[in-house]
Amino acid sequence: MRLSPKPPEAVASGAPLAIICGGGAFPLAVAESARRAGREVVLFPIRGFAGPEVEAWPHVWIHIGRFGHLTAEMRRRGCREVVMIGNVLRPRVRDIRLDWTTFWLLPAAFRMLRGGDDHLLTSLARFFEEAGFRLVGAHDVAPEILLPAGQLGRIGPSVEELEDIALGCRVLDVTGPLDIGQGLVVMNKHVVAMEAAEGTDLMLARIAELRANGRIKMPARCGVLIKRPKVGQDRRLDLPSLGVRTVEGVARAGLAGIALEAGGVIAAESEALIRAADAAGVFVYGVDPSAGVESGR
Structure with a gap:
């Protein structure tokens, strides 16, 4: 299922950066670096992995499996670029809470789970790109890490x-x-x-x-x-x-x-x-x- 055309190479200047946060110190390190550079950020912490410290930042809690909810919230806040950073364990199927967008993506999602971590993450990146977002590396935002x-x-x-x-x-x-x-x-x-x-x-x-x-x-x-x-x-x-x-x-x-x-x-x-x-x-x-x-x- 193709959600929308891929994004243009240039992203609108000044748009907030979406940071999808797993556990650990890296999400906030990237957020701090982006803020020092004058970039507005919105954190999307994953329930069960991210810690409560993210709540000191503009944030929206998300569940694994609710891809439609996540992308709708990112659009509502004007985000066009997204960083994924932090510790997240590969979920069990029974722990995934699906929304309708994810339901329609299930065949691709099951294929995504059949393989190593690099296969999983590359497939996930493709979902974001096809939804109209530009995925960037955490080290591109925070090269000091x-x-x-x-x-x-x-x-x-x-x-x-x-x-x-x-x-x-x-x-x-x-x-x-x-x-x-x-x-x-x-x-x-x-x-x-x-x-x-x-x-x-x-x-x-x-x-x-x-x-x-x-x-x-x-x-x-x-x-x-x-x-x-x-x-x-x-x-x-x-x-x-x-x-x-x-x-x-x-x-x-x-x-x-x-x-x-x-x-x-x-x-x-x-x-x-x-x-x-x-x-x-x-x-x-x-x-x-x-x-x-x-x-x-």
Whole structure:
């Protein structure tokens, strides 16, 4: 079902920005950045995921599955551009509350749910574009959330850790087009975990458990978490993210540090992230995708 013609490339100047909010700190970080740039915003927090702090902003609470209600509210407020940001788990069918627009879209919606996360999000983006909205990346609105290249804290990776990073990047080059995760853990040139449906935090908890039960016998402060977007991913959606919680998980898992693709990974509070990494003795290193992995200390 085609809802309306696709939007023109140019969006009317000064139109409010719609921010569809999942959980976490990112939606408000993007909203603050847009406001500093002089842009009016309207938040559309998703019930069950977004927190009550969104109510300090102009907002309309929404339910998953009420696509017609959402797009009608965005039009009523003059929004033409939309950002989707924040944590949202893939819904169960019985948890979706349908309106008539979504009901007519059900065949496409069921096809959308059959596949990986990138397939799901790209299909969702197409719905918005066909409804007359322009989807933009959160990092286009708030470029400061992108992490840069190089050593980001007091600690840098060793030569051996850079070799682990290079291996991890090569593996993600292969798995990315298959829509499998955005991260993995490499120890001593051995891939010991890949991120899948459980997400980064639970993958790191699994590493900690494997250390505790003796399945991983490497010494402490060995191994690297590597995060980067999937090859071919629509970067307007679901860029990998890091936060203080990630650093804490890396430290509990006994890893040496975190490597990320510079300009392809976001952090809502980068200064707090680096402070936490320095305090935990964990390195954070941004790999320039155009230059590859440099030699270490």
